[in-house]
Amino acid sequence: MKNYELVLHRVEADLAAGRLRIGGRLPGERALAEELKISRPSVREAVRVLEAMGIVRTATGSGPEAGAVIVAEPVSPLTALLRLHLATNHLPMGDVVQTRILLESWAAREAAGRPLELDAVADLLDRMDAPGLSPEEFHLLDAEFHVALAGLAGNVLIAAVMESLRSAIHGYVLAAVPNLPDWEATAVGLRGEHRAIIAALAKGDGDAASRLVAAHIQGFYQAAQLSS
Amino acid sequence: MKNYELVLHRVEADLAAGRLRIGGRLPGERALAEELKISRPSVREAVRVLEAMGIVRTATGSGPEAGAVIVAEPVSPLTALLRLHLATNHLPMGDVVQTRILLESWAAREAAGRPLELDAVADLLDRMDAPGLSPEEFHLLDAEFHVALAGLAGNVLIAAVMESLRSAIHGYVLAAVPNLPDWEATAVGLRGEHRAIIAALAKGDGDAASRLVAAHIQGFYQAAQLSS
DNA sequence: TCTACCCGTGTGGTCGGACCACAGGCTAAG
DNA sequence: CTTAGCCTGTGGTCCGACCACACGGGTAGA
The missing domain is CATH 1.10.10.10 (Winged helix-like DNA-binding domain superfamily/Winged helix DNA-binding domain)
Incomplete structure (x- = not known):
């Protein structure tokens, strides 16, 4: 030893x-x-x-x-762990995206069955409507939104893993923005999808929220050609 | 820096x-x-x-x-990370169990849609039928079985997280065996559930496999009073 | 008496150098 | 040609020293 x-x-x-x-x-x-x-x-x-x-x-x-x-701060270590293993190329980006979809769609379904306080989340979406946001600023707010969603389900482990996944691929996401044919159009689409997700949550419609979240994530990564 | x-x-x-x-x-x-x-x-x-x-x-x-x-060996670091954070009591065991259920039931559903090679898994189940297995030996084989199942879905991240979750709580599981009213009867039940799961997988019935896995895990932890 | 400054003290951060155990590969002896 | 033993380079461990830093109390001034 x-x-x-x-x-x-x-x-x-x-x-x-x-x-x-x-x-x-x-x-x-x-x-x-x-x-x-x-x-x-x-x-x-x-x-x-x-x-x-x-x-x-x-x-x-x-x-x-x-x-x-x-302290007990699992997010940064998990993020570092994922980043390093992504760098080794033995952790396919597609698996990471698939895991995000699984965790977040589950979290949305779970959250819909709970009493929710959506004001803070709605405020985030308002801030994402600000004109002239750079892709970097937009994605930081987007990350906050997704982390907040995952937190609504009340499972600290899943929320931590979710946030780490999001952080670990943040650099890759930004690097892939040029792959998008039209960033402004993409941003408009993402904003609308976000509104639809919290609308479904507010109605307590877990199935719809879950489906919308999955499509939201999958759609973006396919458009950015990052699923490989 | x-x-x-x-x-x-x-x-x-x-x-x-x-x-x-x-x-x-x-x-x-x-x-x-x-x-x-x-x-x-x-x-x-x-x-x-x-x-x-x-x-x-x-x-x-x-x-x-x-x-x-x-190297690129994410399982032991993840296991250590989870063990330490479990020790801080800021990571509820219930959240860990819930995450296992989510990951494994997803993996079962996903695996059912793929061509599978179940011989090695069936061999594991045969070895778990050996009489006189101690709870420790049984659970090590059980862990192998669950890890193999998670691997069938083909997502290395989810398989790694699953194995780490399983390893991190291994000590807690063994410590909770005395909570079970009748270990032998429990083992018989678990064996049957395992058989049912791979039968569903062999038939390609993802819904059934997913449901059986979820019930299998939830049932054990409830019986062992470990979900808190 | 009150206030402001300052330095004492204990913390982690860094360094250089030294010696050990270990395992492979090279070399010289048979 | 074979084999035994040394050589070399690896990480593992330790020591002792000095630095930067920040709190907190003691002291000098108002």
Whole structure:
């Protein structure tokens, strides 16, 4: 067993046993090293891994925000993981798009059966109507909209995976915008589809919302020739 | 920008540009340090992160298997990520189970529409019929069965997520076996459900396969009182 | 007495160098 | 030609040092 794994196991056990909680702090690197009879570089490697997994957030200085603070932020690690594996070309973009369709259409169906607060989502759509938005700005708002939709279903895991998928392919999406024959026309179509989706949700029509979401995503990626 | 992030960005760029491929090797830690004008500890932190993300596998010694070899193994990192976030209690077990149901029932429906090679899966089921299997042995075979099913749909991302979900909760599942009123009776029921699922797949009945898978998973976790 | 400044202290961030264990490949001896 | 043993380069680990940073309390001034 490598030395840095000692730290990982120790932290996982402490989390599971409740000795470490969100908002709490890890012992200092020097203290942890002495406690586990290993060197500070080994501790640091473990802390880096925990940071990369979204378990802690490190900061210099002093005070309650400094040091290694326990958080639980799964989105950025998942995003990084997906981006890297996409870069290896062993994760086909088509599979990612298919997964988005599955998760989001499920989320739409599930959300339709719940009491919803759609004002914030509608506000997002209003902001997407602003004239002169660049593709980049439009897609950032679009991402917010899709993440908010996924969140309405109330499953934190699916919402996190959804957001990570969206973030991981953001760069690829922007790079594919020139593939579209007419960006402005595409944007108009997307805006209309968004309105139709929240209208279906507001009516509680899960089947329609689910179908519209699936067609919305599939349509865009086919138009941008990104499904491969 | 922290120094170890230089290495991460460099590796991601090299992967995306095809300068690094699966099976290839990272430059040695000392060479990378000198090239990027940073210290070896900083490089090591980055390599650890890449290892934790399943991008490289490190080994000592010399020869083609030594050093930091590029792989693309997303399952163990995803598993570790899920396990840690489960340990923080900010990822409800119920959400994990719900996600499994979604992914696996989709996979079953999708697989039913494809030409399938079910011999290996049937062989797994035969091995699960062996008398005297411990709950641990049974669940390992069960995991293999579910992973194989998810693989039949042909989406590597969904298959990887499925396997990671299954692995991450494996410990919790085993710990919950005593909650079952009668393990032997439960095992008999699970075996029958497995047979029914592959029968539906063999007939190409996606609806039935999907429904059976969902009921199969939901039923077990409800019996084991693990859905909370 | 109150206020503003400043420096002490502890945090992570980085570095250079050293030594170890390991495994393959090369070389020299048989 | 075979084989045993050394050489070389890999990651694994450690030490000790110094830096940048930010809070917080102590102190000097109003």
